[in-house]
Amino acid sequence: MDLPDKEARTWAMFAHLSTFAGHLVPFGNIVGPLIIWCLKKDEQPFVNDQGKEALNFQITMTIALIVAGISIFVLVGIVLFPAVWLFDVIVTIIAAVKANEGVAYRYPCCIRFVS
Structure with missing residues (x-):
């Protein structure tokens, strides 16, 4: 399979990194990649x-x-909430790096709502 061009890899990386907008704007984690994808x-x-x-x-x-x-x-959420947040941050960074390398990354534990 051919490696995607530099522009495609950059946009794909930004699609993953744009999810960090959710730390500043409510639901920015969804709106960021939605805008880039559209x-x-x-x-x-x-x-x-x-x-x-x-x-x-x-x-x-x-x-x-x-x-x-x-x-x-x-009380379960006291441990669960930070664990889910940390998992989100770590795999998002991995996905961004992989996308920049031209690798089609697949997130673990992901429900395919948009196909």
């Missing part, structure tokens, strides 16, 4: 693939963080 999906197949991957993972993580947040009331 802008570039028809132009670059690699960005289409990685944009959907980032979007699906962030929707999954948002649901997981909501569940973890609610479970704080039964």
Whole structure:
């Protein structure tokens, strides 16, 4: 398989890194990759693939963080919430690095909402 061009790899990396907007803006973790995916999906197949991957993972993580947040009331969430957040940050960084290398990264524990 051919390596995606530099522009496609850069946009794919930004699709993953844009999820960190969620630390500043509510649901920015979903809006960031959604915008990049919508802008570039028809132009670059690699960005289409990685944009959907980032979007699906962030929707999954948002649901997981909501569940973890609610479970704080039964004390399980005190450990679960930071664990889910840390997992999100670590695998997002790995995905961004892999996308920049031209590797189509697949997140673990990801529900495919957008196909």
